[in-house]
Amino acid sequence: MSVRRLRAQTSSRVIDRVFIAVLLAAAIVFLAIIGGLAYSLVAGSSLSLRTFGAAFLWTSQWNPVTNQFGALPLIYGTIVSSLIAILLSGLFGVFAAVFLADFAPRPIARPLSFMIELLAAVPSVVFGLWGLFVLAPAMRNAIDPFLQKTLGFLPIFSGPSYGVGLLTAGVILALMIIPTVTALSRDVIATIPIDQREASMSLGATRWETMTKVVLPAARAGIFGAIILALGRALGETIATTMVIGNRPEISASLFAPSYTLASVIANEFTEATTDIYRNSLIELGLLLFIVSVMVNGAARLLIWSVFRRSVSAR
Amino acid sequence: MIEVAAIPQASLKTRDLNAYYGDHRAIADVTLGFQPLSVTALIGPSGCGKTTLLRTLNRIHEIIPNARVTGEVILDGENVYDPAVDPIALRRRIGMVFQRPNPFPTLSIEDNVAAGLNLRLRRTQRQEIVERALRDVGLWDEIKDRLRASPHTLSGGQAQRLCIARALAVEPEVLLMDEPTSALDPISAANVEELVGRLASRYTIVVVTHNMQQAARVSRATAFMLADESGSGRVVEYGETSQIFFHPRERRTEDYISGRFG
Amino acid sequence: MKNYPMRRFTGAAGILWSFLCAFVAAASLLLILGYIVFNGASAINWEFITQLPHPVGVEGGGVANGIIGSVITVGIATLIATPIGVLTGLYLALFARGGFAETVRFLSDVLSGIPSIAIGLFAYTVLVQPFRHFSAISASFAFAVLMLPLLVRTSEEAVRSVPRPILEGALALGLTTFRSTLLIVVPVAWPSIMTGLLLAIARVTGETAPLLFTAFGSQFWELNPTNPMAQLALQVFNYAISPYRSQNTQAWGGALLLVLAVLTLNILARLLIKSRVSVIR
Numbered sequence: 001m002s003v004r005r006l007r008a009q010t011s012s013r014v015i016d017r018v019f020i021a022v023l024l025a026a027a028i029v030f031l032a033i034i035g036g037l038a039y040s041l042v043a044g045s046s047l048s049l050r051t052f053g054a055a056f057l058w059t060s061q062w063n064p065v066t067n068q069f070g071a072l073p074l075i076y077g078t079i080v081s082s083l084i085a086i087l088l089s090g091l092f093g094v095f096a097a098v099f100l101a102d103f104a105p106r107p108i109a110r111p112l113s114f115m116i117e118l119l120a121a122v123p124s125v126v127f128g129l130w131g132l133f134v135l136a137p138a139m140r141n142a143i144d145p146f147l148q149k150t151l152g153f154l155p156i157f158s159g160p161s162y163g164v165g166l167l168t169a170g171v172i173l174a175l176m177i178i179p180t181v182t183a184l185s186r187d188v189i190a191t192i193p194i195d196q197r198e199a200s201m202s203l204g205a206t207r208w209e210t211m212t213k214v215v216l217p218a219a220r221a222g223i224f225g226a227i228i229l230a231l232g233r234a235l236g237e238t239i240a241t242t243m244v245i246g247n248r249p250e251i252s253a254s255l256f257a258p259s260y261t262l263a264s265v266i267a268n269e270f271t272e273a274t275t276d277i278y279r280n281s282l283i284e285l286g287l288l289l290f291i292v293s294v295m296v297n298g299a300a301r302l303l304i305w306s307v308f309r310r311s312v313s314a315r
Numbered sequence: 316m317i318e319v320a321a322i323p324q325a326s327l328k329t330r331d332l333n334a335y336y337g338d339h340r341a342i343a344d345v346t347l348g349f350q351p352l353s354v355t356a357l358i359g360p361s362g363c364g365k366t367t368l369l370r371t372l373n374r375i376h377e378i379i380p381n382a383r384v385t386g387e388v389i390l391d392g393e394n395v396y397d398p399a400v401d402p403i404a405l406r407r408r409i410g411m412v413f414q415r416p417n418p419f420p421t422l423s424i425e426d427n428v429a430a431g432l433n434l435r436l437r438r439t440q441r442q443e444i445v446e447r448a449l450r451d452v453g454l455w456d457e458i459k460d461r462l463r464a465s466p467h468t469l470s471g472g473q474a475q476r477l478c479i480a481r482a483l484a485v486e487p488e489v490l491l492m493d494e495p496t497s498a499l500d501p502i503s504a505a506n507v508e509e510l511v512g513r514l515a516s517r518y519t520i521v522v523v524t525h526n527m528q529q530a531a532r533v534s535r536a537t538a539f540m541l542a543d544e545s546g547s548g549r550v551v552e553y554g555e556t557s558q559i560f561f562h563p564r565e566r567r568t569e570d571y572i573s574g575r576f577g
Numbered sequence: 578m579k580n581y582p583m584r585r586f587t588g589a590a591g592i593l594w595s596f597l598c599a600f601v602a603a604a605s606l607l608l609i610l611g612y613i614v615f616n617g618a619s620a621i622n623w624e625f626i627t628q629l630p631h632p633v634g635v636e637g638g639g640v641a642n643g644i645i646g647s648v649i650t651v652g653i654a655t656l657i658a659t660p661i662g663v664l665t666g667l668y669l670a671l672f673a674r675g676g677f678a679e680t681v682r683f684l685s686d687v688l689s690g691i692p693s694i695a696i697g698l699f700a701y702t703v704l705v706q707p708f709r710h711f712s713a714i715s716a717s718f719a720f721a722v723l724m725l726p727l728l729v730r731t732s733e734e735a736v737r738s739v740p741r742p743i744l745e746g747a748l749a750l751g752l753t754t755f756r757s758t759l760l761i762v763v764p765v766a767w768p769s770i771m772t773g774l775l776l777a778i779a780r781v782t783g784e785t786a787p788l789l790f791t792a793f794g795s796q797f798w799e800l801n802p803t804n805p806m807a808q809l810a811l812q813v814f815n816y817a818i819s820p821y822r823s824q825n826t827q828a829w830g831g832a833l834l835l836v837l838a839v840l841t842l843n844i845l846a847r848l849l850i851k852s853r854v855s856v857i858r
Contacts, residue, residue: 125813126783207588235692243814294691378744407750430752
């Protein structure tokens with residue numbers, strides 16, 4: 001047997017060094033892209049940042065003609081439509097998750113979960129198309145009048161309905177984010193250790209009581225995180241929203257009224273933005289969306305992660 | 316009791332070896348010499364550190380995060396833990412066979428055996444080495460006409476012999492085996508055991524086993540390990556296999572051998 | 578126990594309500610798909626998939642340039658994103674320790690939540706504005722950025738899920754990391770990596786917002802990626818909001834094509850996952 005030394009052959013060391021370097025380079029390119037994204041948004045909006053300052057956020061004028069840009073009506077439209085979306089998707093989505101996690105028999109749970117997950121794969125423009133031609137007329141002809149008749153004394157349900165408006169946008173958004181809420185909540189609920197359920201049942205609680213009094217409270221942070229993550233999606237959703245929201249930069253009390261979101265205005269007006277200040281303002285809206293989504297996502301993941309960590313250590 | 320210093324040209328030995336996973340000391344103060352060209356068995360109850368000891372010999376325990384070692388493992392006079400040593404080069408001299416056969420699933424049988432070979436070899440050379448390794452483990456006649464097949468088609472015993480062939484193809488000096496037959500049916504286990512006996516004339520072999528009869532059959536020297544009160548594995552007794560099994564010096568060894576615990 | 582019948586009733590009602598919620602969520606998929614198929618099928622014919630769009634208001638025509646354009650754009654995006662994403666995932670799984678790895682993963686998660694329109698703005702400032710020219714390649718860049726987080730995450734998971742015994746076997750054989758990764762780890766992880774790739778492609782198929790100011794769209798055939806190029810998703814969008822009924826119908830047709838593409842990719846991905854389970858015993 002030949003005597004081979006334990007010091008490395010140069011060639012294998014070199015190969016591995018080059019290999020690691022290539023992989024590291026890829027990771028650095030990846031980071032650079034993310035950094036470039038942030039930088040380009042800041043640099044591209046520098047003019048409007050300097051011109052309007054913080055007042056950009058609470059000025060309600062969005063006027064390309066006079067070059068006066070304020071984001072307030074857009075912020076309003078974004079927040080309200082997203083709020084509607086998370087109220088609806090939270091209500092339906094969490095209970096759907098409850099059913100799928102603990103109460104559905106296997107042969108039903110699998111196909112239902114599958115279908116809800118496929119819903120997440122449907123492109124935004126397809127939702128928008130359906131919203132425009134199916135949902136909006138339904139809202140205008142049936143649902144909005146019904147709401148007006150029963151709850152019309154509330155300012156949010158006053159005024160005429162055109163089918164396109166805040167409420168319709170909220171409903172479409174809800175449909176788009178319900179898979180996120182359901183899938184994540186279901187995963188969070190499934191993480192709650194089974195002994196907690198068993199303990200509760202052995203004390204005489206029904207399965208439903210176990211769910212509402214033991215499991216859901218334990219999963220509360222994670223479910224909350226799932227909803228916030230879905231909120232992040234809703235805030236940035238562009239195409240479906242712009243097709244059903246009416247595209248009018250005005251603040252109105254009624255949910256039937258047309259409105260405008262941060263993302264929609266960028267989509268509709270960016271290619272028409274001829275002046276620098278106009279373009280900068282639009283990019284500043286993009287920067288706003290970026291910052292908000294980073295904060296919302298960060299908060300959501302922290303919440304979700306805390307539940308997983310607690311369940312793991314409880315085992 | 317075998318005196319480490321007295322072992323003639325001990326090709327592999329340890330000196331004051333301790334292995335840690337984080338803060339937990341898995342093996343403590345192990346000083347052993349493995350007789351060349353023979354089989355040494357490591358026995359002991361679960362948790363005694365025998366597998367950990369085995370894995371420190373070819374530095375494979377390092378893949379666990381927070382694993383570290385103090386002391387030395389010496390191969391042909393060189394400490395394998397010296398910072399200048401390349402673990403990859405080390406593992407070509409010390410091969411390993413695992414408890415569960417682990418052929419690479421996406422490679423053919425032939426490519427599995429050749430997996431460790433230098434890429435610059437000519438095709439004919441490769442084929443020669445593959446054939447020789449498969450003959451060494453007694454697999455050649457059984458599978459010589461399906462060398463391109465997937466290793467899925469092999470039985471457990473065949474797969475384990477394939478893994479041994481794969482390790483041998485690299486021409487190591489030492490072969491480490493971690494309970495090589497415990498996942499096999501009795502007939503395959505007997506085949507592999509017999510193979511180990513044959514290989515002993517050409518390689519230094521260290522076998523971890525929880526099967527005492529196997530240790531008695533196959534090895535020339537045996538080390539008995541036990542975890543102390545703090546959970547660290549120590550070598551209780553080390554000697555010729557016949558001495559360990561028929562005239563153990565330590566009470567604890569005798570208790571284990573006679574089945575009073577573990 | 579107090580009031581057991583009442584509690585039983587509440588429990589049953591609760592479970593029923595939960596079932597209804599799940600049912601509504603799942604049924605809405607069928608509702609939407611139903612309309613798409615119903616309205617879109619009538620629009621799809623040989624002319625639709627082979628002809629250029631007709632001038633506004635003129636009946637007939639098709640979305641062939643959009644189909645080709647989308648395939649080209651997504652194709653280039655895949656070429657850009659796959660090396661960066663898969664190699665980064667490999668790095669995280671094989672070499673990265675501690676802080677750097679956590680930072681990369683965290684930022685990858687952050688990137689996955691950023692609205693696609695903001696990423697479109699990024700592509701615009703980098704690849705459109707300096708050249709004063711819309712182009713398909715700027716859209717590919719935006720798509721690549723959208724695909725990256727998925728690719729990084731699934732590649733890392735794919736490599737991490739290679740069974741321990743295989744990794745240890747390769748290690749014990751004294752193979753260089755390069756060789757063991759290329760020869761053994763990646764082939765074993767390959768189905769999972771492919772699944773991630775299919776899902777990433779599905780993610781950007783149908784993505785519209787960034788296209789508005791990158792690829793911009795076109796009425797004509799275009800194969801040069803440095804020029805503006807028609808995109809199917811853009812055509813669906815424009816036809817949907819168009820006042821002409823004939824174009825609205827074509828929007829449904831295009832939407833059906835998009836949905837078919839996305840569903841096919843998703844189902845292929847799922848089949849791959851199932852087949853992988855049987856390869857590794």
